[in-house]
Amino acid sequence: MTDANYKLTDEARRISVDLPAVRGTVGPAALDIGKLYRETGCFTFDPGFMSTASCRSAITYIDGDAGVLMYRGYPIEQLSANSNFLEVAYLLLNGELPTAAEFSEFEHEVTHHTMMHESMRFFLRGFHHDAHPMAMLCAAIASLSAFYHDKIDINDPAHRKLAAIRLIAKMPTIAAACYRYSIGWPMRYPRNNLDYCTRFLHMMFEVPSEPLDLSPVASKALDLLFILHADHEQNASTSTVRLVGSTGANPYASVAAGIAALWGPAHGGANEAVLKMLAEIGDVKSVGKAVERAKDKNSGFRLMGFGHRVYKNFDPRAKIIRTMCYRVLDELGVSDPLLDVAMKLEEAALKDDYFIERKLYPNVDFYSGIIYKALKIPTEMFTVMFAIARTAGWISHWIEQQETPDTKIGRPRQVYTGAIERDYRPIEVR
Numbered sequence: 001m002t003d004a005n006y007k008l009t010d011e012a013r014r015i016s017v018d019l020p021a022v023r024g025t026v027g028p029a030a031l032d033i034g035k036l037y038r039e040t041g042c043f044t045f046d047p048g049f050m051s052t053a054s055c056r057s058a059i060t061y062i063d064g065d066a067g068v069l070m071y072r073g074y075p076i077e078q079l080s081a082n083s084n085f086l087e088v089a090y091l092l093l094n095g096e097l098p099t100a101a102e103f104s105e106f107e108h109e110v111t112h113h114t115m116m117h118e119s120m121r122f123f124l125r126g127f128h129h130d131a132h133p134m135a136m137l138c139a140a141i142a143s144l145s146a147f148y149h150d151k152i153d154i155n156d157p158a159h160r161k162l163a164a165i166r167l168i169a170k171m172p173t174i175a176a177a178c179y180r181y182s183i184g185w186p187m188r189y190p191r192n193n194l195d196y197c198t199r200f201l202h203m204m205f206e207v208p209s210e211p212l213d214l215s216p217v218a219s220k221a222l223d224l225l226f227i228l229h230a231d232h233e234q235n236a237s238t239s240t241v242r243l244v245g246s247t248g249a250n251p252y253a254s255v256a257a258g259i260a261a262l263w264g265p266a267h268g269g270a271n272e273a274v275l276k277m278l279a280e281i282g283d284v285k286s287v288g289k290a291v292e293r294a295k296d297k298n299s300g301f302r303l304m305g306f307g308h309r310v311y312k313n314f315d316p317r318a319k320i321i322r323t324m325c326y327r328v329l330d331e332l333g334v335s336d337p338l339l340d341v342a343m344k345l346e347e348a349a350l351k352d353d354y355f356i357e358r359k360l361y362p363n364v365d366f367y368s369g370i371i372y373k374a375l376k377i378p379t380e381m382f383t384v385m386f387a388i389a390r391t392a393g394w395i396s397h398w399i400e401q402q403e404t405p406d407t408k409i410g411r412p413r414q415v416y417t418g419a420i421e422r423d424y425r426p427i428e429v430r
Contacts, residue, residue, distance in 0.1 A: 019032060022053070027063065054410070056404070059092060059396055059397060062311075064312050067313045067314045069232075071092060072092065074097075083227065085197065085226040086103075092396040111169070112169075112192065114173050115190060117147045120143070120147070123143060124136060129181075129182070132380060133178040134262075137174060137178050140178065142252060143252075144167075144170070145250045145252040145253055148166065151163070160251070167255060167394075177203075179381055180204070186208065188206055195219065201214055202214070218332070220324075222385075225372075227389075228320065230389050232390075237268065238258065241254045242397055242401050242410070243410040244257040258394045259387050262386060262390065263383055271383075272383060273305075274304045274305040275373060276304075277304040278342055278345070281341050286341075290303070303360075304366075305363055305365045306349060307359070307361070308363045314359065315363040318361065318364045318367060321371070324371065328371050328374050339370060368382075
């Protein structure tokens with residue numbers, strides 16, 4: 001149906017439908033349209049679900065106009081300044097910050113589930129030597145349901161908790177193994193005497209022939225990025241985890257689906273797109289020309305890492321990570337032409353009236369890409385890093401969904417635009 005002035009039948013127009021408001025603890029109310037189709041014969045059309053709430057959730061709150069991001073009620077500014085990633089993961093899972101004893105137990109559980117099953121090494125060897133790490137990660141996480149098939153009863157709270165611990169613990173191990181396999185390096189076992197992020201960096205870069213000289217700022221920066229990426233409300237990948245989880249699928253299959261959704265360049269690949277853009281600009285002398293091209297609607301060129309679909313004023317995560325970005329570059333003494341381009345581009349955009357008026361400020365993807373490059377994380381691993389962090393949010397949403405009594409299987413409707421009914425014709429007369 002393409003007629004923008006389509007009208008309801010006379011009978012439907014005479015129907016008055018009460019749409020009760022559904023209110024959360026903060027934020028705009030939603031209209032419950034559950035009975036709309038039953039009473040009017042019509043349903044809503046909302047491409048991209050921009051005006052549709054698919055669930056109730058107590059995990060993360062975003063106010064895009066005000067630049068607010070909160071995990072379980074705690075502002076991201078406070079968590080990033082005072083917490084660490086594992087404590088934030090506990091908060092997302094359990095709803096409250098842990099006591100010292102609770103955190104010690106949680107950290108112990110995560111630390112002692114970091115090993116991946118030895119058969120996983122042989123599983124990864126089935127991939128082509130230059131396979132993309134995201135392809136391997138997606139398949140490897142889905143395969144965990146085969147390795148731990150005896151502990152995936154979604155109705156058992158103990159099984160749900162164990163799956164959450166295993167996913168948070170093993171994701172860095174598997175991610176590092178995927179990377180090392182892709183470059184032909186031997187896989188490294190986790191060193192459980194190290195903290196979460198330091199352990200991951202050792203699994204990524206340590207070689208048997210010599211110890212890894214790792215600056216403390218590297219793990220600090222990575223921990224901060226993981227906190228900022230841990231959850232972000234009902235984004236595409238989290239909604240995918242919930243949609244798959246609504247079918248009764250196990251947590252490993254659901255999270256693997258989230259990884260697949262995250263792989264899309266419009267979602268988790270944004271910081272990788274920033275680096276590709278910087279490479280296209282190439283030189284600090286070309287930054288001014290690139291800014292002018294970005295302002296020309298007919299050029300087809302756009303600055304990646306500026307503005308945000310949700311945050312209409314500024315990305316609160318970008319304000320936090322910008323300081324860390326400069327600290328990393330300073331303490332590591334990094335010399336890289338592309339990073340020089342990035343800093344020059346940031347300076348130019350923040351002074352240009354075109355970007356200021358449109359509130360096109362650098363977002364978290366702009367700075368995270370710069371930090372990952374400074375830490376020598378390969379570009380093809382950027383989205384994998386995102387997946388490690390977002391696992392805490394994904395599994396928290398999956399558990400919340402399983403514990404919600406009135407959860408229904410996800411089943412969106414459509415506006416059919418295909419052929420109307422017609423008769424089959426034999427092949428000889430077509």
